[in-house]
Amino acid sequence: ATLVSLKEVDPALTEAARGMGMDRWQILRRVLLPLALPGILSGIRMSTMYIISWATLAAFIGAGGLGDLVLGGIYNYDIRLILAGSLPAVLLAFLCGLAFDRLARRLSIPGAANHE
Numbered sequence: 001a002t003l004v005s006l007k008e009v010d011p012a013l014t015e016a017a018r019g020m021g022m023d024r025w026q027i028l029r030r031v032l033l034p035l036a037l038p039g040i041l042s043g044i045r046m047s048t049m050y051i052i053s054w055a056t057l058a059a060f061i062g063a064g065g066l067g068d069l070v071l072g073g074i075y076n077y078d079i080r081l082i083l084a085g086s087l088p089a090v091l092l093a094f095l096c097g098l099a100f101d102r103l104a105r106r107l108s109i110p111g112a113a114n115h116e
Contacts, residue, residue, distance in 0.1 A: 001040060001042060001043025001046070002040045005037075005040050005043070006033075006036045008039065009031070009032050009035045013031055013035070014027055014032065017030070017031045037107055041100055041104045041107070044100065045096070045097060048100065049093055052089060052092055052096065053093070056070070059071040066088065066089045067085060069081050069084045069085025070086050072085075073085060
């Protein structure tokens with residue numbers, strides 16, 4: 001996601017920065033990264049969601065993780081164990097998603113999505 005986000009920045013913007021006398025590192029730090037930040041954060045958010053889901057599913061291959069209670073509940077037909085394992089995983093995923101959304105909004109540049 002990082003590389004794709006950096007490549008999607010309008011080349012005219014980097015050319016304008018070059019015309020203002022910025023070197024490569026200044027262009028990266030002051031133009032490319034701020035404009036690519038929403039895409040980068042989106043990739044990190046998606047990776048976080050995958051990690052949470054894999055940590056939950058790890059119990060199904062005997063690796064422990066967040067899904068131990070869910071698996072124990074399935075084996076014992078105990079809905080309380082299933083809920084005790086699944087609700088924290090869902091809550092963790094929801095809160096991480098919410099945190100990344102707020103971070104993206106806080107760090108985004110107003111009008112950056114419409115920089116054409």
